[in-house]
Amino acid sequence: MPTLDQRLKRLSLARLYAIVDTGYVEPARVSHVTQQLVLGGVDLIQLRAKKLPLAAISELGEKMRAIIPSAGSNAGPLFILNDHPKLVPEVGADGIHVGQDDLSVAVARQQAGAGALVGKSTHSLEQAIAAEKEGADYIGVGPIYATPTKPDYVPVGPALIDQVRTAVRVPQFCIGGINEKTLPEIVTVGARRVVIVSALLQSSDIPAYCRWVREQLETSPTFLKMGFWETLFGPFFRDDQIIRRVREKLSKYPQLNAESFATTYFPEEKQAIAKKLWEITKEHSVADITGLRPEDEFVADLKMDDLDSLSTVEILTHIERDFEVDITDERAVRIRTFGDLVDEIYRLKRNGIVRDR
Ligand code: TZP
Ligand code: MG
Numbered sequence: 001m002p003t004l005d006q007r008l009k010r011l012s013l014a015r016l017y018a019i020v021d022t023g024y025v026e027p028a029r030v031s032h033v034t035q036q037l038v039l040g041g042v043d044l045i046q047l048r049a050k051k052l053p054l055a056a057i058s059e060l061g062e063k064m065r066a067i068i069p070s071a072g073s074n075a076g077p078l079f080i081l082n083d084h085p086k087l088v089p090e091v092g093a094d095g096i097h098v099g100q101d102d103l104s105v106a107v108a109r110q111q112a113g114a115g116a117l118v119g120k121s122t123h124s125l126e127q128a129i130a131a132e133k134e135g136a137d138y139i140g141v142g143p144i145y146a147t148p149t150k151p152d153y154v155p156v157g158p159a160l161i162d163q164v165r166t167a168v169r170v171p172q173f174c175i176g177g178i179n180e181k182t183l184p185e186i187v188t189v190g191a192r193r194v195v196i197v198s199a200l201l202q203s204s205d206i207p208a209y210c211r212w213v214r215e216q217l218e219t220s221p222t223f224l225k226m227g228f229w230e231t232l233f234g235p236f237f238r239d240d241q242i243i244r245r246v247r248e249k250l251s252k253y254p255q256l257n258a259e260s261f262a263t264t265y266f267p268e269e270k271q272a273i274a275k276k277l278w279e280i281t282k283e284h285s286v287a288d289i290t291g292l293r294p295e296d297e298f299v300a301d302l303k304m305d306d307l308d309s310l311s312t313v314e315i316l317t318h319i320e321r322d323f324e325v326d327i328t329d330e331r332a333v334r335i336r337t338f339g340d341l342v343d344e345i346y347r348l349k350r351n352g353i354v355r356d357r
Pocket of ligand 2: 082083097098099102
């Protein structure tokens with residue numbers, strides 16, 4: 001069974017969350033649909049069976065568990081149950097999802113077991129902030145658009161996506177009415193994680209639909225335009241926000257060039273790396289970074305999503321055009337500052353994982 005840390009790491013990399021909702025999928029088709037979602041490479045799968053008795057949910061959960069590969073080592077998707085935390089240990093699920101009218105996050109966690117993830121639905125900025133404070137590992141935000149899957153709820157609209165993104169640090173999944181018409185719109189306003197229920201379940205080719213969604217999330221105009229800081233500190237962070245925040249932060253510092261930056265702030269063995277990173281940054285960033293200092297805490301000032309949980313693999317993926325990388329080390333690292341990044345690459349180079357091109 002994956003540990004809580006492994007589950008959190010898997011969650012931090014997640015983009016597409018699917019729900020097997022028995023309102024759309026009869027129990028007899030649950031196994032087939034689950035297989036299709038696994039084939040499509042979704043990151044989370046939830047079982048949502050509003051009208052079934054507990055015993056039937058447990059039985060379906062066990063069937064799904066047998067199909068869904070373990071999420072340890074980032075292999076399979078996370079498997080989440082809706083509403084019944086006590087079933088989590090017996091089914092072997094990775095977590096539980098609760099709504100605003102359900103058990104608190106703390107009680108759900110206690111019933112589901114200490115290693116389980118707890119997600120919470122939110123329908124406003126206030127609820128999103130409160131859910132994070134309450135300790136939710138991720139939140140759902142929606143319904144963004146009106147949806148027959150949750151007919152009694154007033155849609156919150158796409159404008160909430162950006163507000164939540166700047167206020168909340170835990171992963172946030174946009175939900176409600178997301179389909180081939182609406183996904184491009186929410187991506188342009190900053191959505192980077194989505195839950196899709198009906199559009200995915202009703203698709204005639206579920207794996208192909210999953211691939212299309214992922215492509216939308218990863219090749220949006222925002223994503224393609226992104227500069228180095230965005231690639232490093234979180235895709236979908238908008239250019240104008242980057243420019244403004246980085247300029248604000250850096251305007252205090254004297255001008256530096258790559259050479260003086262590296263030699264001023266780093267010991268000799270790390271200077272080449274620092275210089276290279278500075279140059280990559282300058283070349284690819286939309287921001288003026290001439291005053292960059294190693295101790296600048298971009299996470300605190302820029303509130304970029306996911307920075308805490310950026311893994312070595314993700315970081316190296318972004319710099320692989322400049323370094324030859326053999327990604328065998330999946331140790332999650334905490335990169336808070338430019339100096340941390342230099343240190344981390346130095347460590348990887350010393351261990352032979354990264355070599356200069
Ligand atoms: N919570 C907010 S909207 C929603 C839930 C469970 C349903 C989303 O379903 P669909 O079919 O993707 O609109
Ligand atoms: Mg519920």
